[in-house]
Amino acid sequence: MIRNSSPIDRLIDLMARLPGLGPRSARRAVLHLIRKRAHLLTPLAEAMTEVAQTARECLNCGNVGTSDICPICTNEARATGLLCVVEEVADLWAMERGGAFKGRYHVLGGTLSALDNVGPEDLRIPQLLRRIGAENVTEVILALNATIDGQTTAHYIADQLEPQGIALSSLAQGVPIGGELDYLDDGTITAALNARKRL
């Protein structure tokens, strides 16, 4: 090979391991980076070095940030009694982009899965139960993905919380904003029909 074990070769191999990139797009990306060395490659290398040194999980909620307790958990303007449970940090960020939720979060770090041998102790479920007592949580929103594993996990958490008299809810299911019925799956249409709202 022409690029045999050169730094460029190593960079391509590493880039190809990112989600969403394969060998071909990694090569394209690396050539792009080399062309934009001053404006993209060097800043990117610096940003990665800084993130590698500073990124950490919030000890409270599991969000990813650069401090031991994340800005959401330390923000006193956010309701403490209201907790939104999500699977992954990406889901927390998606909720925040929506901007409608003013409480705090708890990131599970995945879903229960018998197949993959993931039990409650492998997720941040024990921490969730501790937080609910310690932070006087009165309402929990289970914003888990509408997948089988997500819903199994939601049921498990609901079973744990029910005896404590906490208000529980999950995100509504229905037609997405801008969605066209013809492109929706049958399950979504059925769910939207069953949860229809009177005008």
Add this chain to the structure above:
Amino acid sequence: MIRNSSPIDRLIDLMARLPGLGPRSARRAVLHLIRKRAHLLTPLAEAMTEVAQTARECLNCGNVGTSDICPICTNEARATGLLCVVEEVADLWAMERGGAFKGRYHVLGGTLSALDNVGPEDLRIPQLLRRIGAENVTEVILALNATIDGQTTAHYIADQLEPQGIALSSLAQGVPIGGELDYLDDGTITAALNARKRL
């Protein structure tokens, strides 16, 4: 925003500027990097820093490598009289993966384009003409893309080289290996028919 001007935020913004990644896949990639800090993020930061410091264009052919003259140009086993002209470094790498070409390359750095105001002087065409004299090139293969700009550029170079009595060729056009006729465009089928081979 929750990640306001944090290093993580900056990294996401930079990653989103890579070809093939958008804001959403950049967020996914950054969360993946943070999870795989030791095995992916740190090595990637180091590889980027090294490439930023060492990557350079081959002064002879335009290939990207880590030396002033690339390993292909310095490889004495490769035929010097045979030159393959490609548009971009990615095309050179694609030819090398094929492994069938044993001559040397010349990377133009793009195609002629009246629309984008790209003339011969903006590409490495003057260098190509100089090399042909200096390196006793007897055969030139124009491996340019089968696009209008690619073919325009091929015709321009052919016009320049014809008076010099150099053997000129272009890549064959036809059905790709494994290609199904039903999925090919009409132009390719016509080209393959016109260039049919007797069995």
